[in-house]
Amino acid sequence: MALLGLILFNIINGIAVLVLISIGLAVIYGMMRIINLAHGEFLMLGAYATVLSTNxxxxxxxxxxxxxxxxxxLFGLLVERCIIRFLYGRLIDTMLATWGLSLFMIGGITTLFGTTVEGVSAPLGAFNIGPYHASLYSVFSIAVAAAMLGGVWSVLRFTKFGLIVRATMQNPPMAAALGxxxxxxxxxxxxxxxxxxxxAGGVLAPVAGVAPGMGAAYIAKAFITVIGGGAAxxxxxxxxxxxxxxIxxxxxxQTTPVIGQVALLIAAIIMIRILPQGITGRFFRRSL
Amino acid sequence: MVLTRRAILKSSAAVPLAAPFIGSAMAAAPIKVGSLVDLSGPLGTTGQPMLDALKIAVEAHNKAGGLLGRQIDLINYDTQSSIQLYSQYAQALALKDRVDVVLGGITSASREAIRPVFDRYKVLYFYNTFYEGGVCDRDIFCTGTTPAQTVQKLVSYATKTWGKKVYIIAADYNYGHITAKWMTKYTQDDGGTVMATEFFPLDVTNFNATISKIQSEKPDLILSALVGSNHTAFYRQWGAAGMSGKIPIASTTFGIVNEMATLQAKESNGIITAFGYYQELQTPASVAFVDAIHKQFGAGVPYIGEPAACTYEAFNLWAEAVKKSGTVTRMPVIKALDSGLSFDGPTGKVTIDPATQHCIRNVYLAKAVDKKWDVFKTFPNQTPSDTASVCNLIKHPNIDKQFVIDVKTKA
Incomplete structure (x- = not known):
């Protein structure tokens, strides 16, 4: 029973990590149609910001x-002004530009701080589920992930800014015509x-190996999640x-981490085959 | 670049002709020593202290008048953690710089990329990192430790101290798989059982499922061969789940990519490793070695571990052999090395085993205490018995290959 509780907790935590790493990309790629291959490096930058400022x-x-x-x-603002704003509507070009950006960021961080920095360890300690130990910090990550989902949804749904953003993404000339x-x-x-x-990078920093190349481990999963999610x-x-x-x-x-990753990818392939527009291409079509 | 038969004949003919001339000349041409290690990229923190150790070894000889009355030139290339650059610079060292000896290579992949190059052009080569064992080649000397020297000591100590039920976690590529086999073999040799073996691709970042599994299996100890900065997250999440110190961990890899500097003390305390050298070793030779590097390159040099100490000793062994044979020509130097040459270095006494051209050397067990290694056990003069079981260069001097040692484990 306790083991079941622990597994359930791990599942929720696994979901939370996926939400954390993909919600920013959902905005940039899902809404704005910019294939941001530097997404992993944005995460890395967030992790570095937490580690360095804590140290x-x-x-x-x-x-x-x-x-x-x-x-x-702020870094994103700079990138948008210097690179991305010239590339709206040019899907493939954004890919090339952000890939270059990701290489630049990895190189830059390595040059500035070397290949290793002293990380921060997770605060809060652990709690017990029966005879098993689980991390209280995971509870915090789950809470942040839930708050991020709820926050983005509320902003888009209830604020004037959210309405304008949605309108602009749907039809920029019309939005412009309306001022x-x-x-x-x-x-x-x-x-x-x-x-x-x-x-998200900051939240992950205490439970990840913070290094210049860490983004590569997250980016594929982030894209799979956003594409699997669909338009809303x-x-x-x-x-x-x-x-x-x-999954x-x-x-x-049940098996090994290798099979776990394989299962995730197979699930993604099957899902994209059945639902080419993502989950929300068929279900919950009117949601956000 | 095409190397013709004529060019080879010329170059090999030139050496014996030139030798007597050099012996008599006052201002002889310098001896050339090549170095190939990664100074940048992910492996840069491992390679930097290796080059620093080689530099102080070369300088010490130059200050004392050089070798055979000739000064020593160190030629080094930064391979930037790229196998392609290893091949490229190996060609350059052999054909353009025409070095007399090469020291370098970090990963087994890099060694296997450059070993054929130095075989082909008859350049003596020293590989100085601990590795999975099995290289059998007259042109190469492997001075680092192999699993029979380290993994066996580690596993036997861990199972005796903590218990017989073992859980193995390892990186999912050839090093992790081979090491996991050795771990299984030695655990079974000591009467223990392996409850589970798990492999992790290098980009795995979430270890919570495994941590739960370990908790439900309740092993007496964990053997880890995790590799790389993503895998550092295991120790983080292990600590975050409140498991630090609850189930002890012994590792064959912990510390090689600066884990000790990345993790907090409470996450790493108590982890045990076995290597041929630790910079905390308090023998006079070790203290002098570490001081010399810190004095010349500052205290900011990354951790000076086994690869750096072995590089230093490899150069000194080669220098002894050159003195003994009176030449830098390859074959006489190999023969001098194979005469059972030994050197007292920072790790203790190191002797070349002529049958395998590996080293008989001390092995140490150490425990992580407040981000430092506390060396608590010494095993003197350990032989590379794993490689020796497949390789005998005295009987078969013309072999040049890496044997995959068949590790016998029970199902």
């Missing part, structure tokens, strides 16, 4: 929840996506995370 004496929670999203958000400056909305949306990714970015990413996270964790527990 410099900043409170860990402040580093994770405030410093990381602000640093990566919105699409350029500024694009810029802010990209920065928002980057900030969400930065926050919040509902879609949430559902896809739930599906893939559950990955259960199979990994």
């Amino acid at each position: 410099a004496g900043v409170n860990l929670w402040v580093s994770i929840l405030i410093v990381s999203p602000i640093v990566v958000g 919105v400056a699409p350029n500024r909305i694009y810029m802010l949306t990209f920065a928002l996506g980057a900030a969400l990714t930065g926050l 970015i919040v509902t879609g990413s949430g559902l896809a995370s739930a599906l893939f996270g559950t 990955d964790q259960i199979v990994t527990f």
Whole structure:
């Protein structure tokens, strides 16, 4: 019974990690149609922001929840102004440009800080599920992931900014005709996506091996989740995370991590075959 | 580049002709020593101290008047953690720089990329990293430790101290698979049982499922051959789940990619490893070696571990052989090395085993305590018995291959 509880907790945690790594990409790729191959490096930058500011004496929670999203958000703003804004509507070109950006970021961080930095360890300690130990920090990651999903959904659903963003993504000339400056909305949306990714990087920092190349381990899963989710970015990413996270964790527990990854990828392939438009291409089509 | 038969004849003919001339000349041409290690990229932190150790060894000889009255030139290339550059620079060292000896290579993949190059062009080569064992080649000397020297000591100590039920976690490529086999064999030799063996691709970042599985299996200890910075996350998540110290961990790899610097003390405390050298070793030779590197290159040099110490000793062994044979020509030097040559270095006494051209050397067990290694056990003069079981260069001097040692484990 306790073991079942532990496995259930792992599944929820696995889902939360997928939500964390994909929600920023859902905004940038899902809404804005920019194939951001530097997404993994945005995560890495967020993790570095947390690690470096914590080592410099900043409170860990402040580093994770405030410093990381602000640093990566501002970096995203810079990237949008210098590179991305010339490439809207040119899907393949964004891919090339952001791939170059990712190489540049890995090289830059290595040059500045070397291949290793002293990481921060997870705070909060552990709690017991029967005779088993589980990490309290995972509870925090789950809470942040839930808050991110809820937050993005609420902003898009209830605020004027959200309405304008949705309108601009759907039909930029029409939005412009109604007095919105699409350029500024694009810029802010990209920065928002980057900030969400930065926050995720910060949350992952205490439980990941923080190194310049760490982004590579996350980027494929992030894209699979967002593509699997489909057009409604919040509902879609949430559902896809739930599906893939559950499969990955259960199979990994039953067999080995290798088979777990294989199972996740096979599930993704089958799903894309059956639902080419992602989950929300068929179900929950009117959601966000 | 095409190397003709004529060119080879010329170059090999030139050496014996030139030798007597060099012996008599006052301002002889310098001896050339080549180095091929990664100074940048993921393996840069391992390669940097190796080059630093080689530099101080070369400088010490140059200050004392060089070798055979000739100064020593060190030619080094940064292979940037790229196998392609290894092949390219190996050609350059052999054909353009025409070095007398090469020291280098870090991963087994890099060694296997450059070993054929040095075989082909008859360049003496020293490989100085611990590895899975089995290389059998007259032109190469492997000075690092192999599983029979380290894994056996580690597993036997761990099963005796902590219990017989073992859980193995390892990286999912040839090193991890071969090492896991050795771990299984030695566990069974000591009367233990392996409850499970799990392999992790190098990009796995979430270890929670495995941590749960380990908790439900309740092993007495964990043997880890995890590799790379993503896998560092295992120790993080292990600590976050409150498992640090609950089930002890012994590792064949912990510390080689600077894990000790990345993790917090409470995450790494108590982990046990076995290597041929630790920079905390308090013998006079070891203290002098570490001081010399820190004095010249600053205290910011990455951890000085077994590969750096073995590189230093490899150069000194070669220098002894050159002095003994009175030449830098390949075959006489190999013969001098194979005469059972030994050297007292930072790791202790190192002797070349002529049958395998590996080293008989001390092995140490150490425990992580507050981000330092506490060396608590010494096993003197360990032989590379794994490689010796498949390789005998005295009987078969013309072999040049890496044997895959058949590790016998029970099903």
